[in-house]
Amino acid sequence: MSLKDLPAALRPREKLLAQGPAALADAELLALLLRTGLKGKGVLMLADELLGSFAGFGGLLQAQAEDFRRVKGLGPAKRAELAAVMEMARRALRQPLERGPVFDSPRTVKDYVSLHLARREKEVFGVLFLDSQHRLIEWRELFTGTLTQTSVYPREVLRQAMDLNAGAVILAHNHPSGLAEPSKADEFLTQSLKTALQMVDVRVLDHLVVGAGEVVSFAERGLL
Numbered sequence: 001m002s003l004k005d006l007p008a009a010l011r012p013r014e015k016l017l018a019q020g021p022a023a024l025a026d027a028e029l030l031a032l033l034l035r036t037g038l039k040g041k042g043v044l045m046l047a048d049e050l051l052g053s054f055a056g057f058g059g060l061l062q063a064q065a066e067d068f069r070r071v072k073g074l075g076p077a078k079r080a081e082l083a084a085v086m087e088m089a090r091r092a093l094r095q096p097l098e099r100g101p102v103f104d105s106p107r108t109v110k111d112y113v114s115l116h117l118a119r120r121e122k123e124v125f126g127v128l129f130l131d132s133q134h135r136l137i138e139w140r141e142l143f144t145g146t147l148t149q150t151s152v153y154p155r156e157v158l159r160q161a162m163d164l165n166a167g168a169v170i171l172a173h174n175h176p177s178g179l180a181e182p183s184k185a186d187e188f189l190t191q192s193l194k195t196a197l198q199m200v201d202v203r204v205l206d207h208l209v210v211g212a213g214e215v216v217s218f219a220e221r222g223l224l
Helices: 012-019 026-034 043-053 057-062 065-069 076-099 106-117 154-163 184-198
Strands: 124-130 136-144 168-174 203-210 215-217
Touching: 012 026, 026 043, 026 057, 026 076, 043 057, 057 076, 057 106, 065 076, 076 106, 076 136, 106 124, 106 136, 106 168, 106 203, 106 215, 124 154, 136 154, 154 184, 168 184, 184 203
Parallel strands: 168 203
Antiparallel strands: 124 136, 124 168, 203 215
16 A cells, blocks of 8 residues: 555654654554665555664664665665764764763663674774863774684784874674674784884773674673
8 A cells, every 4th residue: 555545644754743643653654764665565564564674763874885775665865864864963972972972871882883893794803083171073984804714914004193183983883694703813913913002102992893783892701
């Protein structure tokens, strides 16, 4: 059934205007963004299938552009709209990290890193560069590897930290397997980077490992 065939009170836009966004189901909210479906498939059904494919809004926000290209019915316009919403979510999470010390909002730090690294098909190593007050300067993805490992070069991390005049960093990488448990190699890398960065007075505050629906903190585990 298309939206125009629904009673006016049940159409997502009218329902939102009358009752507020909280009254809408997930598929209804997404249908408002998508606007149209496919031949033989209404927009509500397309929205429901999309949410199922990505395990809800969390998966959608963590998806990359190439993930959307593989979904039948998502043309350039719809992909652009979804990518825009994802970027707005990232920026919304970024703002409190720029305004105050990152330790004021540790959950936000994890969510921000997860939006960048979860669901990536290859291992990616990135760094949150912070100023002397531990406010976010910039997030940079520095190295991309294979399904199981990434080569990380301490010299490049040091160069980037000095380029940004960073006072501290939070390291982060993903495990494409979905298991966020740190490996011995992760522990060795963390200590190597910590030692190298100490030479230029840059503190390593944490190392976050991103899995499927979980982010493990080295600091919380006592591994720093």
